[in-house]
Each structure stands twice: as C-alpha cells, then as structure tokens.
Amino acid sequence: GAVVSQHPSWVICKSGTSVKIECRSLDFQATTMFWYRQFPKQSLMLMATSNEGSKATYEQGVEKDKFLINHASLTLSTLTVTSAHPEDSSFYICSARGGSGGTNTGELFFGEGSRLTVL
Amino acid sequence: KQEVTQIPAALSVPEGENLVLNCSFTDSAIYNLQWFRQDPGKGLTSLLLIQSSQREQTSGRLNASLDKSSGRSTLYIAASQPGDSATYLCAVRHSNYQLIWGAGTKLIIKP
Numbered sequence: 396g397a398v399v400s401q402h403p404s405w406v407i408c409k410s411g412t413s414v415k416i417e418c419r420s421l422d423f424q425a426t427t428m429f430w431y432r433q434f435p436k437q438s439l440m441l442m443a444t445s446n447e448g449s450k451a452t453y454e455q456g457v458e459k460d461k462f463l464i465n466h467a468s469l470t471l472s473t474l475t476v477t478s479a480h481p482e483d484s485s486f487y488i489c490s491a492r493g494g495s496g497g498t499n500t501g502e503l504f505f506g507e508g509s510r511l512t513v514l
Numbered sequence: 515k516q517e518v519t520q521i522p523a524a525l526s527v528p529e530g531e532n533l534v535l536n537c538s539f540t541d542s543a544i545y546n547l548q549w550f551r552q553d554p555g556k557g558l559t560s561l562l563l564i565q566s567s568q569r570e571q572t573s574g575r576l577n578a579s580l581d582k583s584s585g586r587s588t589l590y591i592a593a594s595q596p597g598d599s600a601t602y603l604c605a606v607r608h609s610n611y612q613l614i615w616g617a618g619t620k621l622i623i624k625p
Contacts, residue, residue, distance in 0.1 A: 429613075438615040439558075439603070488558065503548065503613065505558040 398422055399491050401506025408479055409514055415475045416509045418489030424469035425491035429503070430462075433486040442487075445472040479513045486510050516541040518606055520616035528624050529596055535589040535619045537604035542582045549578050549589050550603040552618070558603070562589070594623045 398421040408414050418428055428445040443464050444452045451464035463475040476483055488508040517540045527533055549561040562571045562578040570579040577590040601620045605613040
C-alpha cells in the first residue's frame with residue numbers, strides 16, 4: 396500500500412524557535428496533502444490543505460503566518476511552526492491521498508506523526 | 515455542519531470476544547467513511563475504507579458497515595486479541611477531502 400513518511404517523529408525545541416516537519420509520499424504522487432493537529436485526548440483537527448504548486452488553504456482559527464506550509468513537489472509537503480510556544484506542543488500528522496494508475500480510491504494515507512514539545 | 519460521534523468512548527473486554535464499535539454522523543452526504551487505529555503516541559493506521567456507494571468492507575477479522583440513510587457505521591472485530599488494544603477512530607469525508615473525525619473509542623482487550 397501507499398506509504399507516507401513523516402520526519403521528525405519527535406522534536407523538542409525552545410520557545411521562540413521554528414520547527415520544520417516534512418511529509419513525503421514515498422511511492423506515489425500526491426497533489427494534495429493535509430496537515431492535522433491532535434492535542435491530548437482530543438480528536439484530530441484539520442489545520443490546512445496543501446496543494447502542490449499553490450498556496451495552502453487554512454482552516455478557520457489556524458494562523459497561516461505561524462504555520463507555514465510549502466508543497467513544492469508532488470511528493471513533499473512541509474509544515475513550519477514559526478516562533479513556537481508551549482501551547483503549540485501537539486501531535487502533528489500529515490496525510491496524502493493515495494491512488495494508482497489513475498484510480499482515485501479516496502483513501503487517505505497518514506504519516507506516523509510528529510510530536511512537538513516546546514519548552 | 516457535520517458531526518461525528520463514537521460510542522462508547524472506552525471499552526474493555528476479555529480476549530476472544532466479538533465486539534462492535536459505533537460511529538454516527540449527522541450529514542449523510544458523505545464521500546466515504548474510513549476507520550483508523552491509533553496506538554498510543556503513534557500515528558494512524560487505516561483499517562477500512564467504505565465508499566458512499568458501498569454497504570460494507572471486510573479485512574481479516576474486521577468488518578465495517580455503512581448505512582448512510584441512518585448516518586451510522588459499525589466496526590465489528592471478531593475474536594478479539596490483546597494486540598487489538600488501541601484507539602479506534604472513524605472519519606467521514608466530504609467531496610472536498612476534508613475529514614471530520616470522531617473522538618475515538620479506546621479499546622482494551624484483557625488477556
């Protein structure tokens with residue numbers, strides 16, 4: 396099945412620094428990737444939709460200047476948390492739509508997630 | 515506005531039992547519904563995907579059903595094992611690819 400790789404799997408940083416998380420589709424091209432955030436004991440929440448070659452679409456309440464998304468190629472999307480603060484500590488997960496040979500199954504494949512802790 | 519509810523929030527059963535997890539949604543105009551498994555501190559594993567035109571999907575000991583008209587999906591796990599212990603999430607997708615998530619059911623299978 397399709398594989399999505401996310402890196403790093405965990406990161407600890409000081410308040411005020413920026414952190415970049417990468418999401419790669421390893422065996423398929425993904426024109427659209429999605430970024431989610433999950434706080435402890437809460438549901439996954441969609442942050443933004445990342446489209447290759449264009450600006451990301453952010454969900455209401457998500458600061459686009461704080462969470463920078465770049466989808467420069469069909470296999471890579473990055474999320475940069477700028478000037479991170481302790482309240483940004485969370486589990487960030489990316490996903491990409493799978494499919495092969497022109498078949499769109501609609502199934503989303505997920506990275507393993509990145510746990511961010513801001514001190 | 516679509517809302518997805520999962521009941522129960524937590525479930526603990528002895529090993530070997532068959533069990534059913536429930537997922538309900540308020541807007542039946544969905545593109546598909548997907549069941550996931552999440553192990554503590556880890557990412558998501560997709561279990562089953564049901565397209566809006568389908569009634570059920572099966573994979574090994576797992577069977578997922580979909581009743582769009584009533585806004586319900588169930589995940590049936592047969593002959594449960596301790597390794598099935600995890601949080602199970604359902605998510606419905608609309609045509610814009612946005613996923614609306616349930617809060618999950620935390621499942622514990624006791625040896």
